[in-house]
Amino acid sequence: MTLTLEEIAKLAGVSRSTVSRVINNQPNVKEDVRDHVWQVVREQNYHPNNAARALVRRRTQIIGLVIPQAIKAIFSDPYFPVLIQGISAACVECHYQLMLSLITSQMSDAYRRIIRGGHLDGVIVASAFTDDDVFINRLVSDGFPFVLIGRQPQRPDITSVDADNVHGAAMAVQHLARQGYTRIATITGPLTMTAGIDRRDGFLSGLRTAGMTLQDGFMVEGDFTEQGGYEAMQRLLSLDVRPQAVFAASDMIAVGAMKAVRAAGLRVPEDVALVGFDDIPLASAVEPPLTTIRQPIEQLGHTAASILLDNLARSQDGDGNIPPQRIVLPTELVLRESCGFGMRYKNSR
């Protein structure tokens, strides 16, 4: 059923080599021969066998997206679909395919299965946790091409693409400060995740920029879930001196926090202003709509894939040493109502 190069060659009345040259767009084939071969290829609906090609070329034209720890929490927001869209778009542009590997099982098993065996020319690692470094160190020591989405605190020497969590968080705080709030608290994400750490650091730096200091009890650790946000906010509300504004390290946290505020008989933003992070669809759907920091997720994916694919092409051209690069894409403040912006109320007290 499925034809080989040789058979196409016979049908076209030329040699294997010539057909190979044609389908690979190599030079030194007469124009009319080239056209004729293409015609035969088209009408036979021929496509070269990828396995055979991969065997000799040592290239599969497949990159992998590795997601260590496919936790439900992450999967309950649309981060990954959007990321994948970005990656996929870059792959299509470069005629690459995308393989998906959710790592749940034994790390070393997974590593062998995914990386060795040569299915993949390179991988994009969506790193969320600081302890993904096991996997990453292995990649580095094997010299396997990869790009990180996110950041590994221990490894500033590897190519990565990340959203500017630090600056995003700082923007959020400064926006709150500019509106006159002086008692600003934060509910952080888990500090085992780089996003959690960076957003906290950004919060603290924003506070400093605004000339403020962190007040007692004004930083509580959540876990990027609604439930966590709810409980964290309860603790904040039980303080003797309540915060006027809270920066939540994720929208899910913010939604939980909002419910806690309401459950305590208080209002958002009149009693407690709220800013989230991520700009998930839910952020604009809640009442009041949530002011938040948007990260360019699709662009994150697209950029990571482009860099990886570019590096792959360069290393194929013998371009030996590719210096690592760290790219940080800007985040953006999305103004809605939960931060109290535009309220007459804003500068009182």
Added chain:
Amino acid sequence: MTLTLEEIAKLAGVSRSTVSRVINNQPNVKEDVRDHVWQVVREQNYHPNNAARALVRRRTQIIGLVIPQAIKAIFSDPYFPVLIQGISAACVECHYQLMLSLITSQMSDAYRRIIRGGHLDGVIVASAFTDDDVFINRLVSDGFPFVLIGRQPQRPDITSVDADNVHGAAMAVQHLARQGYTRIATITGPLTMTAGIDRRDGFLSGLRTAGMTLQDGFMVEGDFTEQGGYEAMQRLLSLDVRPQAVFAASDMIAVGAMKAVRAAGLRVPEDVALVGFDDIPLASAVEPPLTTIRQPIEQLGHTAASILLDNLARSQDGDGNIPPQRIVLPTELVLRESCGFGMRYKNSR
């Protein structure tokens, strides 16, 4: 760097064939030889080259997930991540890998790229639109192994796995009817999508079961988005005789509808009761929490992949004719507050 079978053989002091037999768990190798070979394989961290293997075996151990039309609308809810988790789990169990193909470009190009060339042993097609039949018919005529997630109205003869949209919708209506509502309307999804059609059909059948008929203007077409739901609800509210309860064909529609109700100065569920479909996280986060129909998304993916993988294994064993099967997984009513259940109010008028 990367070792071959032959080199492992030399290191172990046996032949290529013996190593091959060992790593493929074939019989007729002495126990001590087998152990020794395994040991060498382990310590050299050897993994057979997949391309070479695929070339001779005509099997890549990769299946594809094909998503025709990667529209943002679909990607803004966590349907796909969960689906992928289910598929991925089944793949891991069977030592298969998962390739992801979002089809955005020219259909025939995409088909060639994805299906021919032999990267894939089979595919799972996530079919949402009725006009995906172009792709599917091609698959059928090429005899390429695949399983559909969803349903193709024109092709009842192919293996598919779907959620019971019809019964789910019927349950929703019956629940509403049981609470005493007599004026029940629906906002459908787009009727170019099978889920849209099936949920509408289920709505109508549920209405019949409850002994009711569709009242004038009580069915308006939405498009599975919040905006669409908002506008559709406005039309419903502008009717001379307003519905008491509305079945929205998706949670996003329901959320939009909820906002429209509120914008009109009315309350959910007191003035208009609401039931959604999907049970996305947003459903439990809105005020009031949304009663909805949950579909077993992860199980959908797992089942589809298992069937495909099973068929693949059977066809390898020469088990020629595999009859198509259509699997419909049950949906479930998730009671929350938007439907007015538990209100004293419920049986009035």
Added chain:
DNA sequence: GCAAGGTGTGGGAGCGCTCCCAAAAAGAGT
């Protein structure tokens, strides 16, 4: 003791392609 049947083991062939080199064809220059 020897044929008849296992059980292990090694090596050839070949999967479908690309790469390389040599041969043929076509120009270019005298």
Added chain:
DNA sequence: ACTCTTTTTGGGAGCGCTCCCACACCTTGC
């Protein structure tokens, strides 16, 4: 016309594996 170069074409080798067949080496049973 003839050589020298350049373009075009064809076929061999080999990528790393599996499959098959042949050959060893053991058992048995008479």
